[in-house]
Amino acid sequence: MRRRILASLLLLMSSYGYAVEGMWQPHQLPQLGAQLKELGLKIDPEKLAGLSDFPMNAIVSLGGCSASFVSPKGLVATNHHCVYGSLQYASTPENNVLENGFVASSLEEEVPAAPGSRVYVTEEVTEVTHQVLEGVSDEMSGQARYQQIEDNIKRLIQECEAQGGYRCGVPAYHHGMEYYLVKRLEIRDVRLVYAPPASIGKYGGDIDNWQWPRHTGDFGFYRAYVSPDGKPADYAEENVPYKPANFLRIDASGVKEGDFVMALGYPGRTNRYRTADEVENQFTWFYPNARVIREDLIEVITDSSLPESQARLSYESTIASLANYAKNYRSMVESYGKSDFLQRRQQTEQALTKWIESDADRKMEYGPALHELAQLINTEQAVQARDLILGYMSYAALPTVAESLYRLAVEKQKPDFEREPGYQERDMAQFRQSIQRLSRRFDPQVDKAILQYLLTRYAELPEDQRVDAIDAFYGIDKSTTAEQLQQRIDQLYANTELDQEAARMAWLDRSPEAFRESEDPFIRYAVATHDARMALEEEEEERTGKMQQYRSHYMSAMVDFKRAQNEPVYADANSTLRVTFGTVQGNEPRDGLKNLPFTTLEGILEKNTGEDPFDAPEKQLELIREQTYGPYELESLDSVPVNFLADVDITGGNSGSAIMNGEAQLVGLLFDGVYESIIGDWDFDEEKNRAIAVDARYMLWVMKYVDGAENLLKELTIVE
């Protein structure tokens, strides 16, 4: 096995002499050890495999973002955009800390992060494929299979979490070919420690998002707190900083072009093994259509809220997220149009088919699954227009919250173990917080406009794709006019109490009967459409169960096929801890143009217009004009590096990942990728793919000179 992977690495060489593609599970790294050492890894590669060893036990997840411990007192370094919600949450009309930045100069000054904020420390990862598939047979219906797997997983999770203070999960690898039980300590008292002003932390804003050259100080710090006896606990004044088993030192002399780096984090999702048919559909149907909805939703929000208003402020992060993925999808479609990705995927598929058919055993083992998978994909695509709109319906907050609340009441009738994941007791803290948090991300006028838009799109679906109960509730038929729909929606919002936090929270503990007797129009909506929505869910479970069956087979075939060709095999990203390595290097994004590996302080001066998002603090501009570099200068640049590029293999979820040098010292935080690398989620191109990191030297420079975060600098362990 080891020899195979090394051989395959030799096949896929980059200009720097190694394969950069791959989001490796820690246990795979010793197999790559010789290669890693040759590239510049100084620590023992075996140590990278141990979750309870340094450095892996310093790498944490925030759920959606990656992060790392950087002090023995539970200090957590991550991206500014990962603490953004907490900065919004901590902002008041008197002190907009999002705008001004936040510096706690003592533990006492640290404030609670946004409700639901978590620090997850992965402690154990155990293969449980056998247990997950116990009682599963290929003859079952898709739904039965789905249910059996879900029950098995729930049982594994229940056992894992019995001890308390842990959050466990059983993610599928290779789309159900393997399952691992991931046991994570769940720290629930998370506090905001430091973030630079948005004019540094979000410098360049949406304009520079996914772009190079970049000058974003995208970093911030949380602190993990536990009860005085060291156990995870809800926020309480007497809680104390968590003592991590290990933490990362910061290398203040940092990296230079060509240096080895590795990024450790929790990449969310990639699609490197989809079928050609799925690829084509995704790039010619899904992304173009989803992009339009996202762009429309942004327009709907900005048209229905005044700039600078409280309403607009509430939707800032929603807009940012909509815009982020609209841009992402646009890049996907552009890159796809310019590339031969589909042809290559088709060729791979043909080669796979040929390889399967060239051997009777293989043909018997994999042949039917491939065929069935193709059929199933067709079935999914037949209802994708409906599923797309229904998926975006969750942007209308009040009907969505009503659905969740009623579902909770219904699920609560069952024993805890039998409830739908998300509605079990283990989920209740997060659930409550999400219902509560809505207040800060919601405005009734905007919500109305969003619902009006989405229902208008929904009403355009062919009648047989619409849902009778939804049509009936909103009065949608062939003759419905926009005015009628608007009147209906006005009526709903005029009479609901769900826009009130207290009213919403009260529903958390009510019985299904109470819902059925309610006059609140959105509660009535939830009740009236519940059965229909459950039927859709069952349909989807049937497909999902079958998908697990066929796709895991397909993946077995693919993995065997790739191994037969000596190609390295790593699983698609699934929000679990992964390691990717490479070097600091630029690239040529277009003919005649080169992205240099570093940007410098002077670039901020150059970009600055004085207007958001290019409005760096005057103090910072002055420091740059004076060439105050301190000990953070990179000699080859004659300046302090701000951001840098590396060819590590990353995706969303990697945000906040520690970028480490060969000594496993922190040299930067990953926060983005270049525009041309977005399609990397599907098709990794070592020429185009570049991750963007904020340089640790810039972080230290901002903390020291701009924000005077002396306490924090003292707490960090900085090596020169």
Added chain:
Amino acid sequence: MRRRILASLLLLMSSYGYAVEGMWQPHQLPQLGAQLKELGLKIDPEKLAGLSDFPMNAIVSLGGCSASFVSPKGLVATNHHCVYGSLQYASTPENNVLENGFVASSLEEEVPAAPGSRVYVTEEVTEVTHQVLEGVSDEMSGQARYQQIEDNIKRLIQECEAQGGYRCGVPAYHHGMEYYLVKRLEIRDVRLVYAPPASIGKYGGDIDNWQWPRHTGDFGFYRAYVSPDGKPADYAEENVPYKPANFLRIDASGVKEGDFVMALGYPGRTNRYRTADEVENQFTWFYPNARVIREDLIEVITDSSLPESQARLSYESTIASLANYAKNYRSMVESYGKSDFLQRRQQTEQALTKWIESDADRKMEYGPALHELAQLINTEQAVQARDLILGYMSYAALPTVAESLYRLAVEKQKPDFEREPGYQERDMAQFRQSIQRLSRRFDPQVDKAILQYLLTRYAELPEDQRVDAIDAFYGIDKSTTAEQLQQRIDQLYANTELDQEAARMAWLDRSPEAFRESEDPFIRYAVATHDARMALEEEEEERTGKMQQYRSHYMSAMVDFKRAQNEPVYADANSTLRVTFGTVQGNEPRDGLKNLPFTTLEGILEKNTGEDPFDAPEKQLELIREQTYGPYELESLDSVPVNFLADVDITGGNSGSAIMNGEAQLVGLLFDGVYESIIGDWDFDEEKNRAIAVDARYMLWVMKYVDGAENLLKELTIVE
């Protein structure tokens, strides 16, 4: 002197070890000889000084564009955008040669270039400062001075042109510190030989204009024809190709990064020696205001003509020129805002003042002129809002043509020598052609809209800056409404005959009395406002005369001052033959980004969207996909170079300039500069300034593989 310049060159070193700033007059080059040889010039530098030697006698002007002879049969290579008007002129509804390209496969197939097209061969340049300033004294009024200089110049020109077939001029160098008589053979029968389709020659269009990376095939060929006895002549069938004394060979192996290049051409105008006050006014008042007018005019034209209509087609080059300079002005203002140009200019001025005041003789010689110049600049600025609008009035074609025609009738009453330049017999051919050419660049609806816009802007001027006669004619006062103005304008256009070519041409030969008796509303306009416009012209002559007096003094001071500091001294560009040298090299336009020195064929594939201006011919795309490079590949690129960058010092008018290697062989044609270098007209920055050239290898590749211009390839002398 020689030692001084060499010493100063050492002071202003680029990364390649020499000063790149400077548009040198050919006679200055032997002084730079040692330096040029060291850099890579292979031919004798002394040869560059001789206008009747190779290579200078192969370098020609098209009036506004530069070009060069590339065959013994008068074949002229220049830019596509320099033959653009001729392609428009040659286009018919049946064959849009602008779109399709034009390939004459024999002399017979060559067609006349647009009326007024010329090839000018500079034969002699003689210093005539003394003659020009004869009879001039500092005590005269500005207007008398202006008149005396104009008369002296007219006399020099008259003598110079006595022989026939020549066009002479007496451009001022250093703003009147020196004058040279330039004697140019004027070839009047110019024919279109070859141009690639616009989808190659204008690839990237306005979007890529002033941008890098660039992939524009901006080249085309004319041929100069003369009468059978070898004299310049109007177009006639029996005319024969002109035999130039010399022509350029083409180096098909071309240049690579770091290679020496020189560009020979006719740069139009730079402002490297303006006062700090003028600089500030230009960048904070003139460019911002002029940009708005240009952008407004584009909107006016596009709002008043349908896309693809004949009207819109007629204004294509007007729109292109408006857009080109709107973008130019925007870049100027942006670069100015980011730079410390003004402070540096102020420092230079302070240093100059200090240097003058530190010496009693210098103080007496230069002190008063500096003071007077500053005053005069203030006087100019006081009326600049009026002058700006009146300047743009020429975009309204019918009033402008009426003004010219009446002026001609008035001037014709005087002996030829006494007439205003532009209205002498020597100007008549060009004059007729410009009146005639209007038909192809004019549409009455658009012209009305332009006049309406400009008069509206004019009406906003303070009353004391407006012109009574113009106000009276158009009925402009405080109470004039847009509707009233429009009615007046509608009336004018409804009743004029000047929109008819025949009617316009008829006025060329009429007496002033005929004008005064005419009922044609625009002729009446010209008559009614003539005296007022002449008064304005006299005012301007007064200022111009004084400006010549003070600015030439200022320049003497500046030149002495710079020489005292060992700084190289070249004159501002003035549309005369200049040489600039440098190397093929990219630059860093922004922090974190590098412009590579070459683009390649593959970049065309990468940019191509199939939609104008990124719609390369399918045949070309196919050739690129097949990697058909032929002998034109640059090994270090693994492809055929398309465009390249060099740090030569250029400006508008340099378009079409031959880029030559050290052997004086043609390696490319200059056609643009990068966006950041636009401010180079005022402030040369060797880091930011890059010229863009079309690579000769790409020209040959297109001719051979895309257009099959075999005849042309045979006619060129290609060295490997």
